[in-house]
Every structure is written in C-alpha cells, then in structure tokens.
Amino acid sequence: GAGVSQSPSNKVTEKGKDVELRCDPISGHTALYWYRQSLGQGLEFLIYFQGNSAPDKSGLPSDRFSAERTGGSVSTLTIQRTQQEDSAVYLCASSLLTGGMKFFGPGTRLTVL
Amino acid sequence: SQQGEEDPQALSIQEGENATMNCSYKTSINNLQWYRQNSGRGLVHLILIRSNEREKHSGRLRVTLDTSKKSSSLLITASRAADTASYFCATDASGTYKYIFGTGTRLKVLA
Numbered sequence: 688g689a690g691v692s693q694s695p696s697n698k699v700t701e702k703g704k705d706v707e708l709r710c711d712p713i714s715g716h717t718a719l720y721w722y723r724q725s726l727g728q729g730l731e732f733l734i735y736f737q738g739n740s741a742p743d744k745s746g747l748p749s750d751r752f753s754a755e756r757t758g759g760s761v762s763t764l765t766i767q768r769t770q771q772e773d774s775a776v777y778l779c780a781s782s783l784l785t786g787g788m789k790f791f792g793p794g795t796r797l798t799v800l
Numbered sequence: 801s802q803q804g805e806e807d808p809q810a811l812s813i814q815e816g817e818n819a820t821m822n823c824s825y826k827t828s829i830n831n832l833q834w835y836r837q838n839s840g841r842g843l844v845h846l847i848l849i850r851s852n853e854r855e856k857h858s859g860r861l862r863v864t865l866d867t868s869k870k871s872s873s874l875l876i877t878a879s880r881a882a883d884t885a886s887y888f889c890a891t892d893a894s895g896t897y898k899y900i901f902g903t904g905t906r907l908k909v910l911a
Binding site: 691718720722728729730732735737743745746776778780785786787788789790791792793794 | 841888
C-alpha cells in the first residue's frame with residue numbers, strides 16, 4: 688500500500704473484553720513501532736520491532752498488553768481484559784531504516800466503557 | 801521519564817509571524833526528528849537532524865541542534881493558518897532506536 692494502514696479506525700469495547708489492533712506497515716520497512724496517545728497528551732512508546740531481532744517491549748504498561756509481528760510485516764497489538772484507562776488512540780509507525788523517518792498510520796481510537 | 805520535552809506547551813501567533821518551538825532531551829542521541837500532528841491522529845514527519853549536524857533547513861522550516869545543551873529548536877517562518885497543529889520532537893534514547901516523543905507544542909496561527 689501507499690502508506691501505513693491501521694484497523695479498525697475506531698473500537699468501542701466493554702471493560703474486561705480483549706481487543707486486537709492491526710497495523711500494516713509500508714512494504715519493505717524493517718522497523719515498526721506502536722505508540723499510544725491519550726487525549727491531549729504526547730505519544731507514549733509501547734513496543735518496537737526491528738527486522739528479525741527480539742522486539743523492545745520496554746514500553747508495554749502491563750502484562751495485559753502484547754504484540755506480534757508476523758513475517759516481518761503485519762503487526763497485531765493485543766490488549767487483554769481491557770480497562771477504562773486503556774482508552775486512547777493507538778498509533779503505529781514504520782520506517783525503512785533503523786533510525787530513519789517514521790511514517791505513521793491514522794491510528795485506532797479505542798474506547799473502553 | 802520523558803526523553804524529550806517541548807516548550808512552550810502552547811503558542812498562539814498571527815499569520816505571517818515566525819513560530820519557535822524548543823525541545824530538550826536527556827541522553828545522547830543518533831538523531832532528532834520533528835513531527836506535526838493535525839486533529840489528534842497520524843503524525844507527519846517534518847525533518848530529521850543528525851547528531852553531527854547543527855542546523856538544517858526545509859522550506860519554511862529551520863531546525864537547530866545543540867548536543868552540548870541537549871536541545872533543539874524548530875522555527876517556522878512566515879506562518880500560515882494551515883500550520884496550526886501540534887509539533888513533537890522525537891529522539892532515540894541512548895542510541896537504542898527506541899524513539900521517544902516529547903509532550904508537544906500546540907501551535908495556533910490566527911488568520
């Protein structure tokens with residue numbers, strides 16, 4: 688595709704349910720990042736994938752959060768047993784080279800009721 | 801703790817004026833990047849400056865980097881209403897390529 692895509696664009700769920708957020712990076716981009724942004728706030732780093740290396744998971748806020756990147760392309764961020772404080776916009780970005788400029792997707796707005 | 805922090809948090813100027821935003825960070829870096837965000841969704845990359853560079857230009861944008869002070873500034877000249885957005889700096893913490901974003905500067909350009 689022409690850019691980074693994310694799905695769904697909006698997700699409303701009930702507290703305690705699991706959710707999966709998907710990111711399709713730009714083809715050929717080796718690095719993939721997940722961030723989340725609460726209303727009016729900055730971006731909070733969650734996780735970073737680089738090629739076949741072990742991901743940097745240091746930003747995941749709890750063990751309810753996990754992410755995978757299959758075949759070095761599509762990534763899925765899973766949040767188990769969602770809580771109201773998980774409500775935020777989840778942004779995915781990819782870059783061609785390590786340390787290069789990042790291309791962001793439009794984000795998934797998650798609302799936990 | 802935040803790797804990058806921008807100031808001011810908010811800035812309001814008249815169209816045609818220049819806007820300056822600053823970013824401070826804590827550790828050594830490989831490069832520093834500036835992004836713009838409209839309407840709270842996806843970010844757009846503006847400019848990247850490497851740690852061995854001191855100044856970089858792109859159109860109406862001018863970025864400076866002072867590694868001794870661990871700070872950067874973004875200057876937008878001859879601002880337009882369309883420049884209204886939030887601006888973020890991002891740095892890789894301690895050369896890890898884990899890019900951390902600052903808290904952002906909300907710029908409002910009044911027509």
